[in-house]
Amino acid sequence: MASRALVAVTLLVAAGCRPEDVIHSFSWFSAMVTQRSIKPYAMPRDPVEGTVPVTGLEPVVDLSTADRLVNPRTRTSESINRGKFVYETYCLVCHGEAGHGDGPISSAAGGPFFGVRSVVTDTVARRSDGYLYGVIANAQTVGRPLMPRYGDKVRGVDRWDLVNYVRTLQALARSGVGR
Ligand code: HEC
Structure with missing residues (x-):
């Protein structure tokens, strides 16, 4: 039996099939790729009960705390360019290139x-940096x-x-650019 399988494999490989595909078609060849493990993204793995975060928890930003946050980043071109990159990576798909939604x-x-x-209406432009930060951190709260x-x-x-870049988009909208 085994020798017949060997002949079959040899023939299929000779016929131009990739050896790994041929091996997978015979169930008695155990290949690591077909093992009974949970594949990445197949199922969320919750941390074990009682797990303690080692990097500390983030304080929740809500409407009562957002306005007190102070923006530590000066609006330099370096900061705005970085914000633009992050905006184009995560936000543009929904809010659009110029921020109109x-x-x-x-x-x-x-x-x-x-x-x-x-994100470029006058109402949002009047919101504090902390509010925008709060939306980015967790819009729910x-x-x-x-x-x-x-x-x-x-x-x-x-x-x-990103907050600094949203301010740039608001300034552009005010000046009529990007409509
Ligand atoms: C999947 C779509 C989606 C993406 C991506 C997204 N947003 Fe939003 N955003 C929304 C929706 C929907 C709302 C309105 C939420 C509501 O009213 O409950 C919103 C609201 C906002 C608001 C509040 C506007 C207001 O009137 O108060 C800001 C600011 C904002 N988003 C910024 C961002 C930024 C910055 C990013 C990038 C990190 C981002 N959003 C990514 C969908 C998205």
Whole structure:
């Protein structure tokens, strides 16, 4: 039996099939790729109960604390350029290049995502830097539940650089550029 399998494999390989594909078609060859393990992204693995974060927890930013946050990043071109990069990576798909809420996946542009707001209206321009930071960290906790959470993707000073870039978009909208 085994020798027949060997002949079959040899013939298939000789016929130009890739050896690894041939081996996988015979169940008695155990290949590590087919093992009974949980594949990456197949199932979320929660930390073991009682796990303590070693990097500390982030304080929740809500409407009562947001306005007290102080932007530590000066609006230098370095900060704004970094913010632009982060905006184009994470925000543009919904909010659009100029911030009007018309990015490719927003319903305003025929996409599937409803409720996307403009980030360049006068109302948003009057909001504090801390509010914008709060939306980026977790829109839920500052009363914008329709926006997914980005605090796990945009971290550290990147959030403030993003705030600085949103300010740039607001200034451009005010001056009539980018409409
Ligand atoms: C998947 C789509 C989506 C992405 C991506 C997204 N947002 Fe939003 N955003 C929304 C929606 C929807 C709302 C309105 C939420 C609500 O009203 O509950 C919103 C609201 C906002 C607001 C509040 C506007 C107001 O009127 O108060 C700001 C500011 C904002 N987003 C900034 C950002 C930034 C910065 C990023 C990039 C990290 C981002 N958003 C990424 C969908 C998105």
